[in-house]
Amino acid sequence: MSFVLLLTVFVLAVFVGFEIITKVPPTLHTPLMSGSNAISGITVVGALVATGAGEGMLATGLGLFAVIFATINVVGGFLVSHRMLGMFRRKG
Amino acid sequence: MHGEILRDLAYLLASVLFIFGLKGLAHPRSAVRGNLTGALGMLIAVAVTLVAGGVLHWTWIVVGLVVGSVIGTALALRVPMTGMPQMVGLLNGFGGAASFLVAGAELVLKFGGDAHAGPGALQEKIAIAASGLIGSVTLFGSLIAAGKLQELHFSWKGRKIWLSSSLLLPGRHGINALCVVIAVALCVLVVRNPETAAWYWLLVLAAAVLGILITIPIGGADMPVVIALLNSYSGLAATATGFVLSNNVLIIAGSLVGASGLILTSIMCKAMNRSLANVMFATLGPTAGGPTADEVYAGKIKATSAEEIAMLFDGVQRVVIVPGYGLAVSQAQHAVRELATLLEARGVEVLYGIHPVAGRMPGHMNVLLAEADIPYDKLKEMDEINSVLPQTDVAIVVGANDVVNPVARTDPSSPIAGMPIIDVDKARTVVVIKRSLSPGFAGIPNPLFAMDNTLMFFNDGKKAFDELIAAVKES
Numbered sequence: 001m002s003f004v005l006l007l008t009v010f011v012l013a014v015f016v017g018f019e020i021i022t023k024v025p026p027t028l029h030t031p032l033m034s035g036s037n038a039i040s041g042i043t044v045v046g047a048l049v050a051t052g053a054g055e056g057m058l059a060t061g062l063g064l065f066a067v068i069f070a071t072i073n074v075v076g077g078f079l080v081s082h083r084m085l086g087m088f089r090r091k092g
Numbered sequence: 093m094h095g096e097i098l099r100d101l102a103y104l105l106a107s108v109l110f111i112f113g114l115k116g117l118a119h120p121r122s123a124v125r126g127n128l129t130g131a132l133g134m135l136i137a138v139a140v141t142l143v144a145g146g147v148l149h150w151t152w153i154v155v156g157l158v159v160g161s162v163i164g165t166a167l168a169l170r171v172p173m174t175g176m177p178q179m180v181g182l183l184n185g186f187g188g189a190a191s192f193l194v195a196g197a198e199l200v201l202k203f204g205g206d207a208h209a210g211p212g213a214l215q216e217k218i219a220i221a222a223s224g225l226i227g228s229v230t231l232f233g234s235l236i237a238a239g240k241l242q243e244l245h246f247s248w249k250g251r252k253i254w255l256s257s258s259l260l261l262p263g264r265h266g267i268n269a270l271c272v273v274i275a276v277a278l279c280v281l282v283v284r285n286p287e288t289a290a291w292y293w294l295l296v297l298a299a300a301v302l303g304i305l306i307t308i309p310i311g312g313a314d315m316p317v318v319i320a321l322l323n324s325y326s327g328l329a330a331t332a333t334g335f336v337l338s339n340n341v342l343i344i345a346g347s348l349v350g351a352s353g354l355i356l357t358s359i360m361c362k363a364m365n366r367s368l369a370n371v372m373f374a375t376l377g378p379t380a381g382g383p384t385a386d387e388v389y390a391g392k393i394k395a396t397s398a399e400e401i402a403m404l405f406d407g408v409q410r411v412v413i414v415p416g417y418g419l420a421v422s423q424a425q426h427a428v429r430e431l432a433t434l435l436e437a438r439g440v441e442v443l444y445g446i447h448p449v450a451g452r453m454p455g456h457m458n459v460l461l462a463e464a465d466i467p468y469d470k471l472k473e474m475d476e477i478n479s480v481l482p483q484t485d486v487a488i489v490v491g492a493n494d495v496v497n498p499v500a501r502t503d504p505s506s507p508i509a510g511m512p513i514i515d516v517d518k519a520r521t522v523v524v525i526k527r528s529l530s531p532g533f534a535g536i537p538n539p540l541f542a543m544d545n546t547l548m549f550f551n552d553g554k555k556a557f558d559e560l561i562a563a564v565k566e567s
Contacts, residue, residue, distance in 0.1 A: 003215040006335055006343060013344040016111060017351025024118040026448055027468050029356060029455030030176060032117045033323050035127045036352045037183045039110050040330045042134065042345040043190040045103075045141045046337045050197035051156060052147030059200040064152045066193035069186040071160020072167065077183050078131040079168035081117075084176070085124045087462040 027088065031081045038077025044070035095144045102140035103341035109133030110345050114352060120468060137341055173463040174420055177453040181238035181319055187326035188230025191333045192296055195223030196289070198336050203286035217286050219335035221279040224292055226332055228299035229306075230325040236307040237318050241452055259308050265373070271302045306372065313417070313494060313533035315452040317360045317371045324353025356454050363448035363474075365500075365510040382506060385537040389529060392542035396549050398556070401486075401523055402563035408485035411435055412477060414445045414514050415457050418491015418526070422553030425464040428490070431561050432466070443470055445477030445487075445514045447495035478515050487519035489540075491553050493532030498540055508534050522546040525556040 024032055047070050051063030110133045116126015147153065171179045199220050240256040247253070261267065278295035285291055310318050327349025334342025361368050405411070413428060432442040444466065450457045458471055472480075481487060489496050492514075500511040516522050517540050524541055527550060531537060540546055549556055 003213070006215075006338060006340070009340050010331060010335075010343050010347055013347035014351050017114070017348040018355065020111060020115040020348075021118050021352045021355050024355070025120060026359075026446060026455055026473055027120060027458045027462075027471060028117060028123055029359075030180065030453060030459045031123060031127070031455070032114075032352065033320070033356065033454060034176075034180050034183060035117045035130060036114060036349045037180065037187060037323060037326060038134070039113065039130050039345050040187045040326045040349040041190065042106075042110075042137060042342050043187065043194055043330045043333050044134075045137055045145070045339065045342060046194040046198070046333050047156070047190055048138070048141045048147065048153055049145045049337070050194055050201065051152050052142075052145065052149055053201060054149035055201055056204070058204070059197045060149070060152055062193045062197035062200070064156045066190045066197065067153060067156030068160040068163070069193065070190035071157055072164040073183050073186040073190065074134055075161045075164030076168045076179075076186075077164075078127060078134070079165060080171065080176075080179060080183075081127045082124070083168065084173075084459055084462070085127060087173075087459075087465075088120065088123065088468050 031084045031088070034077050034084070035081040038074050038081065041070045041073035041077060044074055099140050099144040100340070102136055102144075103339070106133040106137040106140075107341050107344040109136070110348060114348055173459055174423060175242075176459055177315070177319065177451075177456060178238045178241040180453060181234050181241055181322065184319070184322040184326045185231045185234025185238065188227040188234065188329045190227075191329035192224045192227030192231070194333050195220045195227065195336050196292060196296070199286060199289055199292050204289060214283070216336060216338075217283040219332050220286070220292070221282040221295060222332040223329060223336055224282070224295045225275060225279060225299045226325055227329040228296045229303035230322055230329050232300040232303035233307040233318075233325070234322050236304050237315065237322060240307075240311070241315065257311050259311075261305075261309070264305065264309060268302070268305050271298060271305060274298045275302055310372065311533070313364075313449065314371050316449050316454050316456070317357060317364075317368070319453045320353055320356035320360050321368075322353075324350050324357060327351075327353055360449055360454060363512060365508075365512065382503075382536055385529065385531070388537040388539050389542050393529070394547050396523070396547035398549070398559035398563040399567075401547070401549060401560060402567045404486055404521060404523070405435060405438075405440070405564060406567070408440055410441045410443065410480070410484045412443050412445050412481060412484045412487045412516070412519065414447075414477075414487060414489045414492055414496060414516055415461070416447075416450045416490065416492025416495060417452060417456075418553050420451055420456065420460055421491065422555075424490060424553035424557050425460045425466075427554050427557035427561065428461070429464040429466050431557055431564065434561060434564050443472050443477065443480065445474065445481070445516070446471050447474055447492070447514050450492060450495055474512060474514055478518075481515050482518045484519040486521050486523060487516040488523045488525065489516055490525045490556070493526070493538055494534045496540055497532070497534075497536070497538045499536065499538070506536060508536070516540065517543055517545070520545065523549055525549045525551060525553055527552060
């Protein structure tokens with residue numbers, strides 16, 4: 001894909017990001033961080049491709065560790081946010 | 093060909109779900125659904141990659157996914173709410189680690205072995221260098237931040253040194269600048285000689301040193317800014333990796349997280365009336381010429397006891413509790429809730445005033461108080477609580493200092509001048525629960541403690557509330 005096209009997507013996504021997350025209430029700062037963090041674990045997609053290509057030990061090894069780190073990020077992030085949000089939901 | 097189009101459409105669907113997920117996370121009522129929506133997007137992205145991503149060998153993928161899921165699940169289920177700042181810090185770091193590892197693998201796949209393996213697009217090489225740089229800074233910066241939050245310490249020349257204090261190396265600005273120059277030079281080398289993987293790993297190493305050096309001087313009350321900033325970096329690292337792979341879903345997801353982290357960073361900086369550069373590179377300390385602790389406190393401090401405070405509660409209508417990091421340290425949140433329940437049973441309205449930078453990460457106090465089952469509609473933001481404090485009978489400050497220091501309003505030469513504070517001094521009576529008169533992170537005395545309407549209850553946070561509960565039950 002052309003660089004300019006990728007750059008276009010990037011710039012527009014940054015604007016969308018700013019638009020949807022303005023005025024987030026302080027109550028949610030922590031779960032927002034852990035939840036958004038899990039989303040940044042999307043690198044797992046690249047890690048899976050690198051590991052599965054099966055081209056040499058080095059690339060596979062690096063890919064494997066990338067899969068592990070990204071999966072911890074994804075699973076840990078979504079799960080810990082869910083735990084926290086579960087506590088916020090209860091009303092006294 | 094059809095497979096590729098379907099795969100990219102699935103990635104588009106995942107991106108849309110991420111956007112809806114984050115939008116949901118920004119509002120209390122929709123937050124749970126938002127989080128699940130994001131998780132669904134991730135599931136789709138992973139599933140479609142496995143099916144249509146050109147995966148040939150499954151063994152190591154399965155190993156990686158299983159190991160990562162087990163560790164991630166164990167961490168998420170076992171971490172206590174008090175350990176949440178470290179947990180968030182570590183997760184930021186892992187995202188960065190995954191990014192520089194993927195970029196490293198791509199370097200090997202695209203340019204490795206054969207020096208003439210095709211020119212490769214310039215943008216790809218730049219993106220690889222950027223992933224290495226940002227990813228490594230994120231990982232090692234986050235490890236230091238998590239170590240500070242975990243209160244790790246080490247011995248050096250017979251002295252016990254806490255990682256959490258702001259450790260200032262001599263000539264650190266020079267060292268940092270040198271590190272940046274080396275890192276940039278290595279970026280250029282990576283771009284010009286992508287077939288030499290050693291340059292890439294040296295870049296990762298230089299970025300690691302840089303990540304450590306810029307995080308290590310930052311201490312205590314500035315941690316919320318650092319955590320939010322690293323959150324943003326972890327997103328930017330994913331974006332850079334997206335440019336490496338020419339993959340839109342990485343670029344979109346990464347930019348959303350990058351933007352979200354930046355918004356949090358700016359909220360934190362505003363709450364301290366400081367610029368990001370000031371937090372990162374300047375040191376906060378007592379300015380010469382400010383009043384000394386003796387001048388402020390001498391003869392004006394009134395110590396009190398649990399019994400006296402219990403009597404204060406007679407016939408009051410509104411009590412406001414203002415927590416700070418000390419609440420987390422002494423784990424007083426459950427005792428706070430118990431006292432609040434007792435008071436509420438007598439018809440007292442109990443509210444909580446939360447300063448945006450109270451604690452060690454954005455939203456730290458909210459998480460702790462939510463753990464103790466305190467409903468979130470009683471947790472009031474700074475502006476809201478400041479409007480009711482003048483009509484408040486008793487304000488209880490527990491483990492907070494700088495965020496309630498009236499000097500921020502009155503003395504333009506103070507290091508915290510202009511920082512928005514919670515105006516507890518406007519309440520009829522202020523009770524400050526604190527172990528001693530030691531200064532807060534800004535290192536300046538707090539005239540609030542010496543005011544006519546202030547009573548000091550010198551005690552550990554949790555013990556103080558336990559004693560208060562006993563005293564209130566007896567009265």
